[in-house]
Amino acid sequence: MDLRPIKSEGDAEPAIIDPLCSVFRRHLKSLGQKYTPERAQVLDVLVELDDIFQADQLFEEMKGRGYRVSKATMYRTIKLLQEAGIIQQVLLTSETAHYQLAYGRKAQDLLIRLDTDEIIAISVPELAAIRDRVCKEHGLKATGHRFQVFASKG
Amino acid sequence: MDLRPIKSEGDAEPAIIDPLCSVFRRHLKSLGQKYTPERAQVLDVLVELDDIFQADQLFEEMKGRGYRVSKATMYRTIKLLQEAGIIQQVLLTSETAHYQLAYGRKAQDLLIRLDTDEIIAISVPELAAIRDRVCKEHGLKATGHRFQVFASKG
């Protein structure tokens, strides 16, 4: 599946880069690391990309602007930005594929313990209604959903 | 993140293998393919694995039982089982990582069009309450959630 074209639900893009930049600098400083031109360029391009992107899109966009940042540096910067809480992974939780029996399709909803990495299958019946409502609002028909709750020991 | 240990919310495991086996055979027949011993072994081990598993777990478990199925065949079988609707991928939608700005954390909820691969960021405020309730029931504290609706043109 190629997920390139993204639309966001009605938010223009303000000049969020300044606060993000501060957060990033602070994170880097806390690690004894520097805010380099390469890292600035990654962040710069990133905030202008439509809200979900893949590493390669980012790389191409940077190339298009004439920025000369290597993939290695880009990936290293992405990791730093995740640590800083500036970006987050979507759709994926880990690198490797996970499967489950589709039988009955009951275990679509998951409670994921971040402290123990335990996954608990849960059932949240009202999600079906929410899902259908959302689709209706967009003139679409739901074919399924996925709900993941991240939690840890209170 | 390693997601190995899985618990399911209170379903014992009945002898579901027979119906699944039939479904699989039917799918294979429709493709002009055969229900081979290797494929049977994959299905066999699979239904006994706790409900979410990784390819490698499956492979190790098969080895443990003395089944001699190659990884290539296992992966090919996994693909066939997905086509047949017997298993489905969880947590992943595609192979490559996708990122988004975490700024404001508003775009956690997504409407994914399967017909156009378009992703629309949505906002479903009541999910926070649902998520907190679920965590409470398990004595945990929520740190976040993810909701993905799959849909296509009605």
Place this chain on the structure above:
DNA sequence: GTCGGTGCAAATGCTTTGCATTGAT
């Protein structure tokens, strides 16, 4: 004897890492 099925090993594609070089303080 024709097909598909299998195992092996090589290929793939995204991401990470080792290492020598470079740059800032």
Place this chain on the structure above:
DNA sequence: ATCAATGCAAAGCATTTGCACCGAC
């Protein structure tokens, strides 16, 4: 000088594929 950052190329890792051999009908 020191310490971290960079680019390149090589390594990793999960998954896929090419190919030669095998087996069922």
